[in-house]
Amino acid sequence: MPRSVNSVASRKRRKKILKQAKGYFGRRKNAYKIARNAVEKGLQYAYRDRKNKKRTYRAIWIQRINAAVRPHGLSYSKFIHLLNKSDVDIDRKVLADLAMNNPEAFEAIVKKVNK
Numbered sequence: 001m002p003r004s005v006n007s008v009a010s011r012k013r014r015k016k017i018l019k020q021a022k023g024y025f026g027r028r029k030n031a032y033k034i035a036r037n038a039v040e041k042g043l044q045y046a047y048r049d050r051k052n053k054k055r056t057y058r059a060i061w062i063q064r065i066n067a068a069v070r071p072h073g074l075s076y077s078k079f080i081h082l083l084n085k086s087d088v089d090i091d092r093k094v095l096a097d098l099a100m101n102n103p104e105a106f107e108a109i110v111k112k113v114n115k
Contacts, residue, residue: 061096068099072110082113 014032020042021028021035028038066076074082083090088109090098098106 058092061092064096064099065092068103068106069110072107072114074110074114079110079113083109086113088113 017032017036017039018030020039021030023029024035024038027034029035062076065079069076069079090109095106095109098109
Protein backbone atom coordinates (compact mmCIF):
# COMPACT_ATOMS: atom_id res chain seq x y z
CA MET A 1 0.00 0.00 0.00
CA PRO A 2 1.45 3.39 -0.96
CA ARG A 3 2.27 5.99 1.63
CA SER A 4 -0.56 8.46 2.14
CA VAL A 5 0.34 12.12 2.42
CA ASN A 6 -2.24 14.76 3.11
CA SER A 7 -1.05 17.27 0.53
CA VAL A 8 -4.17 19.42 0.92
CA ALA A 9 -3.41 20.08 4.59
CA SER A 10 0.31 20.57 3.91
CA ARG A 11 -0.35 23.12 1.19
CA LYS A 12 -2.85 24.94 3.39
CA ARG A 13 -0.32 25.10 6.22
CA ARG A 14 2.40 26.46 3.91
CA LYS A 15 0.11 28.98 2.25
CA LYS A 16 -0.92 30.28 5.67
CA ILE A 17 2.72 31.02 6.55
CA LEU A 18 3.46 32.57 3.15
CA LYS A 19 0.39 34.76 3.47
CA GLN A 20 1.64 36.01 6.85
CA ALA A 21 5.05 36.73 5.26
CA LYS A 22 3.53 38.97 2.60
CA GLY A 23 5.51 42.18 2.28
CA TYR A 24 8.76 40.76 3.62
CA PHE A 25 11.99 41.37 1.69
CA GLY A 26 13.74 38.85 -0.54
CA ARG A 27 13.25 35.13 0.01
CA ARG A 28 11.57 35.76 3.35
CA LYS A 29 8.32 36.26 1.44
CA ASN A 30 8.35 33.29 -0.94
CA ALA A 31 10.65 30.51 0.36
CA TYR A 32 8.67 28.51 2.89
CA LYS A 33 11.53 27.56 5.24
CA ILE A 34 12.87 31.10 5.46
CA ALA A 35 9.40 32.63 5.60
CA ARG A 36 8.46 30.37 8.52
CA ASN A 37 11.49 31.57 10.52
CA ALA A 38 10.73 35.20 9.71
CA VAL A 39 7.04 34.87 10.63
CA GLU A 40 7.82 33.11 13.92
CA LYS A 41 10.32 35.81 14.86
CA GLY A 42 7.81 38.49 13.89
CA LEU A 43 5.16 36.92 16.10
CA GLN A 44 7.64 36.84 18.99
CA TYR A 45 8.32 40.54 18.54
CA ALA A 46 4.60 41.26 18.32
CA TYR A 47 3.91 39.42 21.59
CA ARG A 48 6.77 41.18 23.38
CA ASP A 49 5.87 44.61 22.07
CA ARG A 50 2.23 44.35 23.07
CA LYS A 51 3.60 44.35 26.61
CA ASN A 52 6.18 47.08 25.93
CA LYS A 53 3.55 49.38 24.42
CA LYS A 54 1.97 49.85 27.85
CA ARG A 55 5.38 50.77 29.25
CA THR A 56 6.04 53.23 26.46
CA TYR A 57 2.71 55.01 26.82
CA ARG A 58 3.16 55.42 30.57
CA ALA A 59 6.60 56.97 29.95
CA ILE A 60 5.08 59.39 27.41
CA TRP A 61 2.33 60.40 29.85
CA ILE A 62 4.90 61.05 32.58
CA GLN A 63 7.00 63.23 30.25
CA ARG A 64 3.97 65.26 29.21
CA ILE A 65 2.82 65.80 32.80
CA ASN A 66 6.36 66.79 33.81
CA ALA A 67 6.58 69.31 30.97
CA ALA A 68 3.20 70.77 31.93
CA VAL A 69 3.92 71.21 35.66
CA ARG A 70 7.40 72.74 35.25
CA PRO A 71 6.05 76.25 34.45
CA HIS A 72 4.10 76.09 37.74
CA GLY A 73 7.31 75.56 39.72
CA LEU A 74 6.82 71.86 40.37
CA SER A 75 8.54 68.70 39.28
CA TYR A 76 6.65 65.59 38.23
CA SER A 77 7.44 63.69 41.43
CA LYS A 78 6.40 66.57 43.69
CA PHE A 79 3.20 67.03 41.71
CA ILE A 80 2.26 63.34 41.98
CA HIS A 81 3.07 63.40 45.71
CA LEU A 82 0.81 66.43 46.24
CA LEU A 83 -1.86 64.81 44.07
CA ASN A 84 -1.89 61.69 46.24
CA LYS A 85 -1.84 63.73 49.45
CA SER A 86 -4.87 65.78 48.39
CA ASP A 87 -6.87 62.64 47.43
CA VAL A 88 -7.34 63.56 43.77
CA ASP A 89 -7.89 60.33 41.85
CA ILE A 90 -6.91 61.12 38.27
CA ASP A 91 -4.66 58.73 36.42
CA ARG A 92 -1.63 59.73 34.35
CA LYS A 93 -3.39 59.12 31.03
CA VAL A 94 -6.10 61.66 31.81
CA LEU A 95 -3.62 64.13 33.32
CA ALA A 96 -1.44 63.98 30.21
CA ASP A 97 -4.48 64.47 27.98
CA LEU A 98 -5.60 67.48 30.01
CA ALA A 99 -2.10 68.94 29.95
CA MET A 100 -2.01 68.76 26.16
CA ASN A 101 -5.59 69.49 25.12
CA ASN A 102 -7.07 71.50 28.00
CA PRO A 103 -4.34 73.52 29.76
CA GLU A 104 -6.87 75.60 31.73
CA ALA A 105 -8.33 72.53 33.43
CA PHE A 106 -4.85 71.17 34.10
CA GLU A 107 -3.81 74.51 35.63
CA ALA A 108 -6.88 74.37 37.89
CA ILE A 109 -5.83 70.92 39.11
CA VAL A 110 -2.28 72.14 39.77
CA LYS A 111 -3.58 75.14 41.75
CA LYS A 112 -5.97 72.97 43.77
CA VAL A 113 -3.18 70.57 44.63
CA ASN A 114 -0.52 73.22 45.28
CA LYS A 115 -2.42 75.31 47.86
